[in-house]
Amino acid sequence: MTERWQEEPWAQDLWWSGKTTRRRFLGLSAATAAALGATMLVPAPWRKAFGQAKPYKVGIMQPLTGVAAAGGKTALVGSMMAIDRVNKTGGVNGRPLEAIVADYESKPDVGRRKVEKLLVEDQVDVAEGGYLSNVCVACMPVFDEHRTVFMVGVCLDTTITTTKCSRYVFRPFDYAPAQAVAFAPYLVSKLGKKWHIAYLDYAWGQSTRDAYAAEIKKLGGEVVGTTGIPLGTADMTSFLSKISGSFDGFFGIFFGANAVVLATQAYDLGLTKKYRFAGDGAVAESTHLPALGQKVEGFTGINRYIPVLDPPLNTPYHKRFYEEARARLKQIDPSGPDPDRYVQSNFEAINFLKLGMQKSGFRGREDTMKLIEALEGMEVKESDDFPQGDKTLRKEDHQAFIREFIFDIKNNKHRLLEVISKEKTFVPPACSFQKA
Amino acid sequence: MIPFEQLLVQAINGIVTGMILALVASGLTLIFGIMDVVNFAHGDLFMLGAYVGTTVFVTTGNFWLALLGACVTMAALGAALQITTLRPLLGRDPLTTILATFGISLVLQNYALWQYGPVPRKIMEPLTGHFQLFHIEYPWYRLLIAMLSAVIIGGLWLFMKYGTYGIWIRATTQDRLMASAMGIPVPRVHTGVFAIGAAMAAASGVLFAPLVGVNHAMGFDFTLRAFVVVVVGGMGNLGGSILASIFLSLLEAFASLWVSPAQAVIVSFIVLILTLLFRPTGLFVPTPK
Numbered sequence: 148m149t150e151r152w153q154e155e156p157w158a159q160d161l162w163w164s165g166k167t168t169r170r171r172f173l174g175l176s177a178a179t180a181a182a183l184g185a186t187m188l189v190p191a192p193w194r195k196a197f198g199q200a201k202p203y204k205v206g207i208m209q210p211l212t213g214v215a216a217a218g219g220k221t222a223l224v225g226s227m228m229a230i231d232r233v234n235k236t237g238g239v240n241g242r243p244l245e246a247i248v249a250d251y252e253s254k255p256d257v258g259r260r261k262v263e264k265l266l267v268e269d270q271v272d273v274a275e276g277g278y279l280s281n282v283c284v285a286c287m288p289v290f291d292e293h294r295t296v297f298m299v300g301v302c303l304d305t306t307i308t309t310t311k312c313s314r315y316v317f318r319p320f321d322y323a324p325a326q327a328v329a330f331a332p333y334l335v336s337k338l339g340k341k342w343h344i345a346y347l348d349y350a351w352g353q354s355t356r357d358a359y360a361a362e363i364k365k366l367g368g369e370v371v372g373t374t375g376i377p378l379g380t381a382d383m384t385s386f387l388s389k390i391s392g393s394f395d396g397f398f399g400i401f402f403g404a405n406a407v408v409l410a411t412q413a414y415d416l417g418l419t420k421k422y423r424f425a426g427d428g429a430v431a432e433s434t435h436l437p438a439l440g441q442k443v444e445g446f447t448g449i450n451r452y453i454p455v456l457d458p459p460l461n462t463p464y465h466k467r468f469y470e471e472a473r474a475r476l477k478q479i480d481p482s483g484p485d486p487d488r489y490v491q492s493n494f495e496a497i498n499f500l501k502l503g504m505q506k507s508g509f510r511g512r513e514d515t516m517k518l519i520e521a522l523e524g525m526e527v528k529e530s531d532d533f534p535q536g537d538k539t540l541r542k543e544d545h546q547a548f549i550r551e552f553i554f555d556i557k558n559n560k561h562r563l564l565e566v567i568s569k570e571k572t573f574v575p576p577a578c579s580f581q582k583a
Numbered sequence: 584m585i586p587f588e589q590l591l592v593q594a595i596n597g598i599v600t601g602m603i604l605a606l607v608a609s610g611l612t613l614i615f616g617i618m619d620v621v622n623f624a625h626g627d628l629f630m631l632g633a634y635v636g637t638t639v640f641v642t643t644g645n646f647w648l649a650l651l652g653a654c655v656t657m658a659a660l661g662a663a664l665q666i667t668t669l670r671p672l673l674g675r676d677p678l679t680t681i682l683a684t685f686g687i688s689l690v691l692q693n694y695a696l697w698q699y700g701p702v703p704r705k706i707m708e709p710l711t712g713h714f715q716l717f718h719i720e721y722p723w724y725r726l727l728i729a730m731l732s733a734v735i736i737g738g739l740w741l742f743m744k745y746g747t748y749g750i751w752i753r754a755t756t757q758d759r760l761m762a763s764a765m766g767i768p769v770p771r772v773h774t775g776v777f778a779i780g781a782a783m784a785a786a787s788g789v790l791f792a793p794l795v796g797v798n799h800a801m802g803f804d805f806t807l808r809a810f811v812v813v814v815v816g817g818m819g820n821l822g823g824s825i826l827a828s829i830f831l832s833l834l835e836a837f838a839s840l841w842v843s844p845a846q847a848v849i850v851s852f853i854v855l856i857l858t859l860l861f862r863p864t865g866l867f868v869p870t871p872k
Contacts, residue, residue: 212692212693214803215800216692216696216799216800217696217701217702217798217799217800218701220701348843348845375843376844377844379800379803379804380804380844380848381791381795381801381803381804381805382603382804382805384600385593385597385600385836385839385844386844386847388596388719389589389839391719404703404796404801407703407795408795408796411793411795411796412794412795415720415722415724415725415794416720417713417720420720434703435703435796437702437704438702438705438796438797438798439705440705440707479700479701480699480701481699481700482702482704484702
């Protein structure tokens, strides 16, 4: 019996002996090089259609590994779906879009480094993506420094288009102040006056909490308490057990796996039976429903996108988007989930870039200012590019205003309750751009 | 003044969470104590065990079969990983095993995302009732997990104390060379220990899954805490890890009555730093002479 099993006689032919001969090394290197070379000789799919036209490089940053990888992978489906569609329909200004995807591993420091690489080494023309608000906020100065447009795909932290706003950054979907303006009247008039808010204790959760607390108070309601729970907490029971007293509703501001934990454990402790359970739509995204089962039944939320095909979402545009998104999501998840707001907003973010590039005659980063001017104040109509509905990309803060959907969960599915028009979600801009 | 009922609720929360944590930490401490391997892939074995549990659960509809199936599958995977990845590194710098387990962790995470996709999965708890505990409804299932954790850890202790294989494991821990000279198949003992550790990770993953949903990141938080527990309890000390799990969970539960959850979580890390500074062998081991 030897200490190292591979030194035993029976294992001599089975295990790597540890000797690297020159012949073996060269042989393996040649085989690897041949395999890589063969892969590189296969042209990119858009090459055939566009001949020698130089592609626009679109840098896409998403968390494809780490804690937020599940959301990042879903978000990437939206971006790639839009890019493939643009390339199939003639590209932008006769040129294809080439996606250069950077995985920021769910970490702000890696995000900054990857964005630097996209801008300096890969020389991308525009960028899109995001997902985690703290990463978006950390990367914004890099886009400023390199004077490149960043179309946010998911990040919802309010400050991105208020106190930290940037001339180079656009958010083509809603944000907490607009959601709060749209949802608070429903909360206070139909669900209850007194609320306890539980939120994810980081940039997005805190800014969303503030927005809802202000609106509820403005309408005569009251926020009796708040509970901030750190990102990634697997067992929230100790924190949720403290929540008690006399109030009407329990409001959750959570997303991703954290939302599944909140809804499950709040139900287990009887909180969602004792109080009306409402919150940001991210608590009950379509991708969470299989894991939540009956525990999220009756939840009332607001979202920019819900996967229902009832009026007014029974348009041919939305049906086409829904079908293709479902087919693509099935490729990354065998359960075949419905699309969620991350797929929708990344899809539409790329389409905003497309329209801006067309309108400005964008050639490359040297035309960044023209692209910004084209995007500022852009009004778009419900179409194949924007299946969610009409939008206004406000000039003063680069914040979009869109219609919102108030829904509840019935039989583990979204049920549309009310549609709030984009005009009713407007809030005054709170941004002053530094000179670009 | 905090009402007495809040203190009692948090005491129960602390003990229950502590027992769940103890189950995760005991697998980790077993592997470290016997093999000197800091297993960074433990949380991923926990997560993959839960995913395997969902597969068995969907197929059979039986929670207990899911638990058993996950343990057996992950024990086999643990043995295979030990043979192919950690055995060849035996006797090398400990850093190489840390890097190897870190690599395994990344592979398992990405495998789970690729195989199962980003949508979280569900395992239904076998016990769905509640009882009224002052102002909250407390789920019976949480108490069941705490009891099952105690049973599994107790079984492990009996096995280590009285089983032939357990005696081999203890002998290998005390003196690897002497154990080998006495005819104990040390490489096989190491494989067995890693398999047991992986099975315990899988058991905790399946038991915990109904409370959080199964996703590729479900092991992150508990593994981080388990590492804190292993250090505070004394590296490789099974009893110390269990006491440390309950101690830290109680501390965090009580702290949350006075400070915010974010500050309550920091309490564990303060204890970790103080332990490393003043009692680096661990809080629950006899003072070294």
